[in-house]
Amino acid sequence: MTFRSLLWPLLLVALIFAVADLFIPTVSVLLVVFAGLLFGVFINGLAGFADRHAPLSYRMSFMLVVTVILLLFAGGVYYLGAQVVQRTDELWSQLQTASEDATQRLKQYEFSKQYLPDSEQMQSMVRQQGDSAVSGVLGGLRSVGWAxxxxxxxxxxxxxxxxxxxxxxxxxxKLFPTQRRERVLEVLDQMRSALGRWIVGRVMSMTLVGVLTAIGLWFLNVPLPITLGVVAALLTFIPNIGPLLAAVPQVLLALNVGTDTAIYVLVFNVALQGIESYLITPMIQRHEVTLPPILTIAAQLWMGITVGIIGVMMAAPLTVVVMVLIQMLYIHDRLGDPNPGELTTD
Incomplete structure (x- = not known):
């Protein structure tokens, strides 16, 4: 086998790796842009609502909505930042105190002295942990910067x-042939309507879950009930996976109160998920686009593995877009079904 016969396979493999390296960053950028468009649909819906129900033009309504969103975002960042810094300092002090108490108690037993590090070993361990902590902080700052x-x-x-x-x-x-532009406009209008209804349903779920979480944690004497309620509301944006992620900080903070409290928090989250599944979700289904759970979970897993957290967050609205395209362009136009969004069992 000559070198020339190996050249084309090697070039093909190199091209595949190059395309693979470019694929994930490109998709990540496109998903960020799609998230921006989704946010634009949200702003457009609020501004349009204010335009229809208030003596304001659309541009004035737009400026009002954007100003309110910026003020709410700034206030939320300031409140959450202050709470996180305060709780982090308290938690670090508690961990240091607990570590020192445990070390002093172990020194009282003769058999444990051979396992406890001496002062030089302790200083070396502290330096190593300090270097690891600095690397972790730098990595965290880099992630925060990208976010x-x-x-x-x-x-x-x-x-x-x-x-x-x-x-x-x-x-x-304008990118489509003239004879197809009217149909393209219909598809775009349907996509915007579907995404708008999906956003309305998500916002309703987020609000109810956030309020119920804050109230429940307040009754259980868990620290930062309002903050945890806001976190739960934001994570509810991600169907199926979001509620599981929201329960993690609740249980961790509940452990500082007591083991019983942590168990109560777990039970409360299970009950809340039952309420959301059998009461909140049926109530908002008339406003929200109904997504098949299996399809949504599969999209979340695939997008999460290939792209990351942004893929998990955008999987559900992307599924809405794909469903509209399949229903209108394939089931209706290609297969001739007059009701592409309805299933019949006759």
Whole structure:
């Protein structure tokens, strides 16, 4: 086998690896832009509602909505930041005190002295832990920096899209043949309507779950009930997986109160999920696009493995978009079904 015969397979493998390296960053950027468009649909819906029910133009309503969102975001960041810093200092002090108490108690027993490090070993361990902590802090700061950059991009993409949505709508339609543009407009309108209804349903679920979580944790004397309620509300944006993630900080803080409290918090979360599944979700299904749970979970797993957290967050709204495209362009246009969104058992 000559070198020339191996050249093309090697070039093909190199091309595949190059495309794979570019695939994930490209999809991540596109998902951030999609998140911005989703945020734009949210802003557009609020501004349109204010435009229809208040003596304000759409542009004035838009500016009012954006200002309120910025004020709420700034207030939430300030409150949560102050609470996190305060609780972190308290938790670190409690851990140091607990460690010192445990060491002093162990020194009282003769058999434990050979296992306890001496002062030099302790200093070496502290230095190593300090280096690890610095690396962890730097990594955390880098992640926070990327998250803040993504949030800024999402905000500006959503603001520009909501400020003049017709401009981008017309530009997108221009990419299609003239005989298909009317159908493309219908598909875009249906996608915007479906995403709008999905957002309404998510916001209703987030609000109810956040309020119920704060009230329940307050009765259980868990620290930071309002903060944990806000976290639970935000994580409810992610169907199926979000409520599980929201329970983790609740249990961790409940452990500082007592083991019984942590068990009560777990029971409370199970009960809350039952209420959401059998009361809240049926109540909002008339507003929200109903997504098949298996399809949503599969999309979340696939997007999470290939892209990461942004993929998990955007899996559900992307599923809404894909369902609209399949229903309108394949089931209706290709297969000729006049009711593509309805299932019949006759």
């Amino acid at each position: 803040m950059t993504g949030a800024i991009v999402i905000f500006f993409v959503g603001a520009y899209a909501a400020y003049d949505p017709r401009l981008y709508r017309k530009g997108l339609v």
